[in-house]
Amino acid sequence: MSQFGKAFWIRLAILTLVGIFTLPPLSPPAVAKDLKIGAIFPLSGRGATWGMAAQKAITVKQKEVNAKGGIKVGGDTYKLEILWEDDKYNAAAGRMAAEKLVNRDRVKFILGSQSSAVILAVQPITEPGKILFLVNSYAKEVLSPDKPYTFRMVLTSNEILQGMYPWMSKTYPELKAVAFIEPNDASGWSIEKDCRRMAEQNKYQVIFSQFYERGTSDFYPLLNKMIAAKPDFVDFSGAPPGDQALIVKQMRELGYKGKTFSSTTMDPAEFCKIAGVQNAEGHISNTHDLLGAYTTEGQKKYYDGYIAVYGKPFDPVTPKYQVYLDVLLQALEKAGTLDTTKVMETMEKTEEWQTIFGPSKFGGKEHYGIKRQIVTPVYISEISQGNLINRGTMMPVLP
Amino acid sequence: MTFSFFVQVLVNGLMLGLTYVLIASGFSLIYGIMRLLNFAHGEFYMLGAFATYLLCEHLGVHYFTALALSMVIIGILGVLVYHFFFRPFRDEHDPSLVIALGIAMLIGGLALIIFGEKDKSVAPVFSGVIQVWGATLSRERVAVIVVAILMMAALTLYIKFSKTGQAMRAVAQDREAAALQGIGVDSTFTLCMGISSALAGAAGALLAPLFYVNPFLGMHAVLKALVVVVIGGLGSIPGAIVGGLLLGFVESFGNTFLGDITEMLGFVMVMIVLLFRPQGLFGHG
């Protein structure tokens, strides 16, 4: 017999019933002239690193704009309110989050997400509802001519590799054979396809490609086989940062001396900690040292803004997420209206945007069938003695 | 394929296998003696890794001290979990399984909130590699292999020869008969839970500097442990050892020669074993 009295349970039941019938339809009290923008990102669980990075970058921009009084769209000024939802990196939760934002909070603009599965599950809500959806994720299917309200705000492996592979070819002409290691999941598969295509386009020979079970931390069996194939360099772009560091550590232990390469961004301090400073030497990645060479005024300002809000240390994964809100706000101001169709057309027609990465634009009509992929510079850096050294930068060509 | 390549495959299998044995042996012990499929076992492994991380990286404790402390901490945690959550359902089969599942979810969820999802690392104690018949092994791994073998040996001897170990075997065989003979079933269970959890914690502590530490380790570990003990035989320590090594070799060879389809092999083996010899290689009916 329960030690809680009858009264307790009756009270609990009443409370629950009251909750069922009153709480859900309640939306937060609306403040006049507030522009509500939805954001769906992985804020917990796997992928939270990127989700939290996005949250930080977007918040920095939001605070900057609100401190100035808001943005001017048409004749009105709006303060920005970002409604954050956690998709936990899974499609069902992402879909629920989108339901909430679109149907309850009535947002017309959504930022996010990281996972292709989430985006694909959310688009059946956003596209018919003409909700402007600014996304990340690597899958090609996310952008297509029948989904005009979706724009991708971050470079995918397709564009990044388009910059990095020719650079590798030019800088290290002696490297000919490449090996791929990717995890067995959606992004791993999609990235491997892109890597393979780019490698072959740049006359590299793909002599090894294998996927590993998610959750693996002992890569010796896989690496043993890979090393026997004798690749000149190894590309593990699809692996999450911790795995990448482990792969590097273990392949160095096994005696592999070739170059390591990834087209993703990472935090050099954490990478070196897990891999070991000596093992990480020479690793090439798409990480941008914000205060090093190739820095723009916009980036310096963003850095200062970040430190003002979050303090040190600076999170190097964040800069690319700033572009989401930045470009959206510019588009709103340019269009002069909150009507999503007009904003969408403005985004399509505008030839150049000023972002913290310098001039950027949208492209992709040929590759994706629709001009919705942002094109920002690709940065190439190398780890040397535990530090990040900028090695080059270029703009991908995306007709 | 050269000789050294082949030796490497074997050595990799041994390494993988021993990590599985470390994780699975406690799991098997609990089932054998308590008839409980302790899904929370993997979470104890994960907590052992975190305990070591916190002790070494935040409190500056020397690694071997941290290893010992982690074992003790997690062992005590196991006892507490048993006392408050498992004991009330001791004699009910399905409810105890559900509670174990609930505890696993609880610990995993709390760890994620408290520690965050980023991978953490523990500084390794040994560095450098050695060569064994052409195969390479980092010194870290050699140390883990040695410690794992010592632990398994100690466990086996303990179960076989010590008085409490024999009490455990008696309870495993027939709970009621053992009780009639004056063996405290509850104290035996408590001891079993403590030792198994300490083992899981030790596994976590040992493997932490080798790989990385994050709250998701638990689920992966318990899945592997499940596969190992089913193959080896639920409740048998020699079974856990043989099962673990077998899985390690299968995965090493699988990943080398078959590619990523290896992911499925463990579960296929489980189904085959359960269909044709449910008690596993060494289990008893």
Add this chain to the structure above:
Amino acid sequence: MGKRGAGLLILLLALVAVPTFTQDPYLLNILITTGIWTTSVWGVRVIMSTGQLTLGHAAYMAIGAYASTLLTMKAGLSFWLAFPLAGLISSVVALLIGYPTLRIKGVYFAIITFAFAEIVRLLIVHWPSLLGGYGGIPNVPPPSPIFSISFKSRIPFYYLILALCLVTYLVMVRIDRGRIGKIFSSIHESDTLAESVGINIMRYKVLSFCIGCFFAGLSGSFYAHYFNFTSPEFFTIWQSVYCLVFVIVGGAGSVWGPLLGSFFMTLVPELLRVARELEPVIYAVILIAVMFLLPGGLVTLPARLRGKKVH
């Protein structure tokens, strides 16, 4: 009709009337999702009624989802044909798997269901040409119009799931009160005893398993055509575990258990919007609390409130 029947009728009328009071798609979505889970979890309950624990129910939802997706998208069948076929296919697979495995008892059977679920998920993933791999299959069509009702908004989906739940409820009640239900529970109590009275326990265990997986298949199919998307990520171990958790929280002893459990567990994370990442912790706490304080699940609450002794 009796007090009970009248109460049920009122509930049904209230549910049917919901869309006339609110067309809020958000609220409807919660109800529809709850309905999907309830259907599937009723299936778990049927399986548990013979004393078997299933840790792999999501796999049969996946089979239903992918079967109806392929039947509508590749074979050009109408949803109205694919939907029941999906349930049927799931139950056929259940038959094939159940027959050799159900003679295995207790925890071993639970492990088999679990291993099979993982194998199904990995098969789906490793057959990308047909099953879309990790990315899943997007653009799954909604049900084709029927009786001149088209499925463009939420409301037709709501009525469809309501109808499905009603049918499932009636089937479950019929099973419970009928001869089959009595046999199921006698097997649960003691299968040696049941066998000694001449009951072919294997046959009935397989039957309960097939029935349970039939409804899993139906719910999976509905899921795919409602979300317009199916992916192996929808059908992981956690979904299977949640199915089990919902039944236990609701109470496996009554047909109302799965309904209460699904409703309660879907609602709680919605009410506690602020603590999003706490969801698995909240589920775990509820599960443990129910096991300790309310064994028998939420269905036993009214009886306890009345002071009755419940075991």
